[in-house]
Amino acid sequence: MNSEKLLAILRLQVTKNVGDILAKKLITTVGSVENVFKEKINTLHKINGIGTQTTQHLFDENNLKRAEEELNYIQQNNIAFSYFLNDDYPQHLKHCIDAPILIFKDGNLNLSNQKVISIVGTRNMSSYGRDFCNQLIENLKEYNPIIVSGFAYGVDICAHKAAIKNNLQTIAVLAHGLDEVYPKTHKKYIHEVNNNGGFITEFWHNEQPMRENFLKRNRIVAGLSKATVIIESAEKGGSLVTADIANSYNRDVFALSGRVTDIYSKGCNNLIKNNQAHILTSAEDIVKMLNWDLQQAAVPKQKELFVELKPTEQKIYDYLQQNGKQLLDDIAINCELPIYQLSSILIQLELKGIVNPLPGKMFEV
Structure with missing residues (x-):
């Protein structure tokens, strides 16, 4: 990650009145964390939750100075970190709406x-x-x-x-x-x-x-x-x-x-x-x-038992086998399928005895 991006993340992380949920909304709306500090203030004010006081905190010079000091420390000490949009960010944590935008690791x-x-x-x-x-x-x-x-x-x-x-x-x-x-x-x-x-x-x-x-x-x-x-x-x-x-x-x-x-x-x-x-x-x-017993038993048999699954069915099965029981919406997001299509496929998998529906729109292998 380049210094400009990391500095912008740190500035956002230290900004008063901007929690992780609002920070993610800002990043998503303007396209990147760097753009948050390049965007026109009038445009930022159009984002729900961003008012005059918040933009004042965003562009506070003291925050910039503090972020620069932390950036120097991270770079000088080779501190490991994960940004919430990167692949190395913990997958379970990534699904939490209020998860930190940046975590440090050792x-x-x-x-x-x-x-x-x-x-x-x-x-x-x-x-x-x-x-x-x-x-x-x-x-x-x-x-x-x-x-x-x-x-x-x-x-x-x-x-x-x-x-x-x-x-x-x-x-x-x-x-x-x-x-x-x-x-x-x-x-x-x-x-x-x-x-x-x-x-x-x-x-x-x-x-x-x-x-x-x-x-x-x-x-x-x-x-x-x-x-x-x-x-x-x-x-x-x-x-x-x-x-x-x-x-x-x-x-x-x-x-x-x-x-x-x-x-x-x-x-x-x-x-x-x-x-x-x-x-x-x-x-x-x-x-x-958590279905750990089924997952362990299925590993050596998966290729033999499910050779007739269609590619999309296999994708859903692999996701559920790896992650255990999941909400319908989460399956749709992670398998990149619209709800109407996913629901139809899940019914087919249920008829094949591969997927079990659970209360609360949840499914498991």
Whole structure:
């Protein structure tokens, strides 16, 4: 990516009153991120959500100076990053409307694997939660998933360590810049996490771990994954926010149930009771819900079993097999098919016993 484009992204990212949703609207409307700062102000004002105050922030010289400083740091330190319109941007996250327009990365990340789950929960986990977390990840090892969490105390660091122990890739999503470490005591795990995955953040290199950053971080944790697992939570907590966000993204949520008298099981029990999460009793629950068992079994047989599929049918099947159950609209977008044509093809695939329709206009192989 050239310096002009990266500078424009950074300027947009730091502009007050311009969140990720509005930033994407601006980029889409004017054609590119560079054009945002070349477009006439009167033209920008015609875009819904852009007023005089916002354009003043857009062209604030202080923002330009800050963006130039961050650009220099990125280039001098060879910081890896992904722009939301580029192919190397995490695919699951790309489908989230409020995903960051730019993320920074460190480590040995390989995001081509579609089997990604987030595991979060209380910082005050019990031995019950710890034992379950360790056993869960060990039992998922054969499916080689990526384990995402937030590098915090308790469930987060337990999930990261269990992934490393089982030679699985793990991604730590930070609520601060890559130059910071929080909590400080987790500095000893940085090398291991980098060797077995790495770190992702939307925050600039010296951004401090402010309270509001943790809530922003949670949407990335949920967005990176096909499913979010909550292992122990009080009635209120950040992991419940992550569960709520995951539900808003139409992602599966699992919660470990516990005794009704346990403080740090109340949040999970409430999620299950209110149909906001599937009850989690073992790794098998995740494997079956996400169709990992069918995907593994189908890999060596795919060519033999589906030789009679038409090219478009094969495209839809391959997409569903790789991504699990999907909304009709998402299938249409990713397979580049109009809804009316897609619906007809899905019916044919259903008649062939290849695709199952699900409630809520969802489909799975």
